[in-house]
Amino acid sequence: MTQSEMTPPPVGLPPGAAALRAEVRSFLAEEQAHGHWRPRVDSWLAGWDERFSKELGRRGWLGMTIPREYGGHGRGALDRYVVTEELLAAGAPVAAHWIADRQIAPSLLRFGTEEQRERYLPGIASGEIYFGIGMSEPESGSDLASVRSRAVRVDGGWELTGTKVWTSGAHHAHAFFALVRTAAAEEGNRHSGLSQLIVDLHSPGVAVRPIPLLTGAHHFNEVVFDRVFVPDSMVLGELGQGWHQVTSELAFERSGPERYLSTFPLFAAVVGALAEDHPDRGRRRDLGRLVAHYWTLRRMSVAVAGALDAGAAPETAAAVVKDLGTRFESEVIDVARVLLAVVPDPAAEAGLPRMMADAVRHSPGFTLRGGTNEILRGIVARGLGLR
């Protein structure tokens, strides 16, 4: 493996980035001043706020990379990166539009038909159409190629039967991308015969049931298809190319700022509390170590975004960012515990006790979602020529 595959070169952000960043910051400050929301950890899973999403859409900060002809803004991926990292760092409620904006729109642009693009992209850009992702199943977690949901050919489309699990936001979303088997796997190629279907979650035969998180909160769902009709026009990309399409989405999904910023609002609160406390040098060191890690992770994540923007497919580098970043998200909690004696309080309305309670209870998800870290290390090992 060459160095650049694992460590893409650092990139500078485009000329307008600083002005864009300032605009977003001022908007976020105004939103908080009006008390519209409070910073929360893991806001991209837990912060569902359709008003906020629509407001972002109105300001041109969703679907930024979607061409104008589809209601987007024709901007670069690094502009989108700037907006996204500012929203996450502020702990803003971005969950409603998150999946649609992050991976559905790029996939539609890459694999979708004209009809699919026209149908969904303008609504994604305006913050009015929300999506989920249907990959995992009760018997298929890390071994995604073993999915059992089946679509069989019927007149004018496909009839889909099966079950998807861990689908964030399916109870609010309009549609999702389901990875399903449309043909038996060929001998020796278990990735063949898989396809992606765009499933309207309000179709007859779709049942969405909550799978409460360990906190009791409802974000995950089980989505059951009972002979759900999906028209031919809602096949995404090519039949049988589902595996390739899904894995090509993952590089976008794995290296974004959400892979190291899920607990950043907690960190900012810790900095604020410590500043009042005149910490000794040992505590300053512990705090500073987190700063060094944050600083580094941000540059790594930006560098992968730059490589993606330049048309590369830095799969190994993206896996590295996610492995380091998501482990770090939990480490922030551990260090916060040492720096400040805060008793986590899930009933607190806001502030450190509440953020600690949310962070620690959400932490198991950090290193699971988007491919477990162990699976990602397997990808890195392949990049090293070990397998």
Added chain:
Amino acid sequence: MNELLAMAESVFGDAWDSTGEGFDADLWRTCEETGLARLTLPESAGGSGGSFADATAVLRSAGRFAARVPLVETDLMAGWLAHAAGLELPGGPLSAVGADGAAEVSVVDGRANGTLRRVPWGRAVSAVVVPVGDQVVLVTTGAAGIRVAEGTNVAEEPRDDLVLRDVPVRTAPLPDGALEEFRLRAALGRSLLLAGAGRCALGMAARYATERVQFGRPIAKLQAIQQMLALAASEVAAAEASASAAALEADRDGIVGASVAIAAAKARAGEAAGEIARIAHQVHGALGFTREHDLRLATTRLWAWRDEDDAEPVWNEQLGGVALAAGAAGIWPLLVGRD
């Protein structure tokens, strides 16, 4: 830039010599001929006028091939400090120590007395440039009255004490802010070398894992080994990314403007060093623990360099202080910098 990297890899790769010790005079001559020796110094000072991004390619490569030459010391430290103070640069390899290393030296009427501590490559350089009080002092090592007490770091690179007795030196006033800039330059250079040494150790361990057969197959096929090496790879990536990004920010914002970046890079690369060395040795088994094996050339450098030009605690404490001053509202802007 790619041409420069290719040249650096060829120059340092060709000089790889696992049995060599001490200063590599042949390699130094090549560095001087190719302009790598004084890469970032301005042409007016006999340098190549390169950027810190150029230095990234060269120093990562030098670290990767365990080059036994004082590139950081000559170019980023001594050369810069003397030039900034307006002192004419002597030819040949140079070295420098900071205010701590020069604390026992006094200069009166152009003559220096005292001991310069742990001067990198002290026995091999033509001059040493150090800050003493409010002066920059240039000590020509050929001068009478200098005794070299040889020492090394754990990588066996020379770190010599220079005992000065009434040695004639050249001096100039220390420019404002030069001490801080000097310290940051040293840390930036050392971070880049660390990243290179990390890459070297990782490459050796990955190669060894594919060659070493146990239980009837290469140990690379064992998931335990794959997971360990993936963790080492992440640490290497963190060291490379932080050091390279700090160099880029130094080009854009100046060395002092990039102080958070450089502090973060040295702290992060220093932290990575121990983990990379640990995993590389664990994968190599007892073989890597022997004098005979080349792995030590990378891992001893990781251990040596993480502690030089200030170890993680110093940089982390500095970053912690900056973070506290920024407060809850300023911490994110601090991390973003001028991006």
